[in-house]
Amino acid sequence: MQLPPMPPRRGDDESHLIPLINIVFLLLIFFLLAGAITRPDPFAVKAPVSERNETRAGEARLVLLHRDGRLALDGEPLERQALMTHLVRAVEAAGEEGEGITLYLRADRRVSSARLLALTRQLQETGVARIFLQTLDGGGAP
Numbered sequence: 001m002q003l004p005p006m007p008p009r010r011g012d013d014e015s016h017l018i019p020l021i022n023i024v025f026l027l028l029i030f031f032l033l034a035g036a037i038t039r040p041d042p043f044a045v046k047a048p049v050s051e052r053n054e055t056r057a058g059e060a061r062l063v064l065l066h067r068d069g070r071l072a073l074d075g076e077p078l079e080r081q082a083l084m085t086h087l088v089r090a091v092e093a094a095g096e097e098g099e100g101i102t103l104y105l106r107a108d109r110r111v112s113s114a115r116l117l118a119l120t121r122q123l124q125e126t127g128v129a130r131i132f133l134q135t136l137d138g139g140g141a142p
Contacts, residue, residue, distance in 0.1 A: 039075040048109040049136045060102035060132075061090070065119060067108040084126055091127035100129025107133065 043066050063083070064072040071083050078086065087101070094101050103123060107116050123131055 042072045042075060042077045043070060045106050045108045046110070047106055047134055047136045060104050061087075062104045062106060062134075063123070065105065065107040065111055065116065067110040069115065071119075080122070084122060087123065087126040087128060095127075101127075102130045102132070103128050104132050104134050 041064055043064070045064050045066060062074055064070075066072075071078055071080055073083055073086060087103075091101050105120070105123070107119075120131055
């Protein structure tokens with residue numbers, strides 16, 4: 001008994017998508033791992049709201065002031081004296097290059113104005129060229 005010839009088999013129409021799905025998942029995992037470019041702040045600071053909307057230009061140092069007086073420079077918690085010493089050294093190094101240092105100060109909205117004023121005066125005494133107070137725009141974005 002002879003069977004009729006079988007028609008040629010066609011491959012699964014979806015079998016060619018499996019390598020593509022694998023690549024997409026690998027890229028997803030890569031970007032999830034590599035996506036954390038900036039370090040998180042060491043403590044939460046809620047900036048006050050401002051109607052003016054100016055963007056941060058160039059590379060500058062960021063000082064955080066928590067409502068209880070804790071300080072951080074570029075994501076690293078520091079005591080007040082250590083912060084001032086670090087800034088004096090940075091100003092001296094920048095002075096050799098002919099550039100001033102720009103600081104962005106992000107203070108919690110519940111910080112007293114006396115504490116904020118005292119800190120800005122100390123920062124000015126270190127020789128920092130410019131100090132900008134970071135605020136939230138009317139929409140709530142920093």
